[in-house]
Amino acid sequence: MSIFFAGRVITQLDDATLQDPILLTKMFIDNEFVESETNEWIDLPNPATNEIITRVPKCTQAEMQRAVESCERAFEQWSTTTVLTRQQHMFKLQQLLRENMKKIAANITEEQGKTLVDAEGDVLRGLQVVEHCCSITSLQLGETLPGVAKDMDIVSYRLPLGVTAGITPFNFPAMIPLWMFPMALVTGNTMLLKPSERDPGATMMIMDLVREAGFPAGTVNVIHGAHDAVNFVCDNPLIRAISFVGSDQAGTYIYNRGSKNGKRVQSNMGAKNHGVIMPDANKEATLNALAGAAFGAAGQRCMALTTVVWVGESKEWIPELIERAKKLKVNVGTDPKADLGPLISPQAKERVEKLIESGQKDGCKVLLDGRGVKVEGYEKGNFVGPTVLHGVQPNMECYKEEIFGPVLCSMEADTLDDAINLINGNPYGNGTAIFTTNGATAHKYTQKIDVGQVGINVPIPVPLPMFSFTGSRGSFRGDTHFYGKQGIQFYTQVKTVTQLWRGEDVSHSTASTAMPV
Ligand code: NAD
16 A cells, blocks of 8 residues: 655556556656656665555656756745745744654655654654754854944854755655755755655655745755766756765765865765663663664664673673563564564665674674564565674674664673774764763763764764764764754855944045055
8 A cells, every 4th residue: 555645646557567556756846746757767665565666767867957947046036035934934844744744654664664653753853953943043143243443343144055955865764854955945045855766755745845834936856866866966066065864885975076066065974883881881771772772773773773882791781682682573664563674675685684694604693683584464575683793893794884784783892991992993983872870981981982973871862953963984074064053054155244334434545555454
């Protein structure tokens, strides 16, 4: 049963293997859902069944050009709209998102696979960015300094850049587009969005709400595709800035290509997040937090806690962690009792299983093996159950790679310093957490750890939007982060005005060639 909404059109294709009509995903240009004229389509299967639920176009160059030109036209009007009008649009979008949260979540479960409750969290974390944008009247304030010289003041304004672009990954189909276009629009920019070709449905449903909220045509347009669409965004001269979230490979490529073309680029990439368990931690709370953060969303979160470092005696808790992990229910995301759903694709499943195998070959103990898990009624789904590899070493493939599945790498350290050295030696810097009841230990960890987002007894420390998402080192390229103050900075440029308003008669002044001081 597929979900019908404005972003898809029912089309019967000449494909004997498909019994039902297939819904083609549309583009969104000038506030209209438009069918692509391309000949190239990407099949989008439901990860729990592998039945095709929609086909996503690889938009043609002409379609993408039309979309970016629409953004350029809309910018002229939108950038001069009052800040209060932009704020009112955000209030409306906020209300509509809240009202439609469950519908969007259902689409996410259908296209991406995560459980319904987790999918609602996906929408909610994006909605919080929209709520933050509603404070734009304070967020976009510039600076002033009166009296820098006699009768002279300096004023700086934060002004929009122009047309911006967003390229998003599959794992948060609502949250990540919502990290991008609301911040871009509320600061007066327009945006060309290219959602993940693997689950663009949530973006399309949100576009329906954008239109309903009264955003003028062209303020945000959506194109679809893979590499060609990405290259279009990186090369198009109308686009001033690119926000990217996704894998290292794509992120590095987009950062390099976009920057080379003179664009501002922010690029959030992969991760290997470590949880450090001190022996003085609250055992029950820590093991529950760890099980949830390692295996939730089937490990397909950039902030999943994928590596545990047991310091000293805390390793004695491993059997209890395994017991908790065993209790997690693997099932289709629509089952209210499911704790984790399927992986995004058969290829992702195969890759995760190969990484488990490589860990085993490298000498890890597979304390819990999620390979071969069977889900009744969903035998063709991409399911992998919670898996724990113990005895992982830094030189192993399973440690060096971001697994992006429900696989916990388990390591031991004698001391806190050893744990810190291990983590600081890993190239990624997205997130980490320490579990302890000792404030001094937590303080030391916070000071010494070279990771951009730290949780103290908080397993997934994703900052709320009044702060910014500050992944560091190998997890980020660029210098200004997503949402919060840094998001405002990313989408604005500063114009500084030095003004002299002298009341007395200045007509008798003389020319001076010296540098004004
Ligand atoms: P992905 O890189 O495969 O896809 C992201 C986007 O890039 C898509 O729109 C896709 O069309 C495009 N793309 C894919 N391959 C490309 C290539 N070779 N060249 C140019 N463009 C390409 O990422 P994904 O698999 O959809 O998402 C999972 C990854 O995203 C993980 O590595 C995860 O850690 C990361 N992620 C990071 C954050 C963060 O904030 N750091 C958040 C979510 C996801």
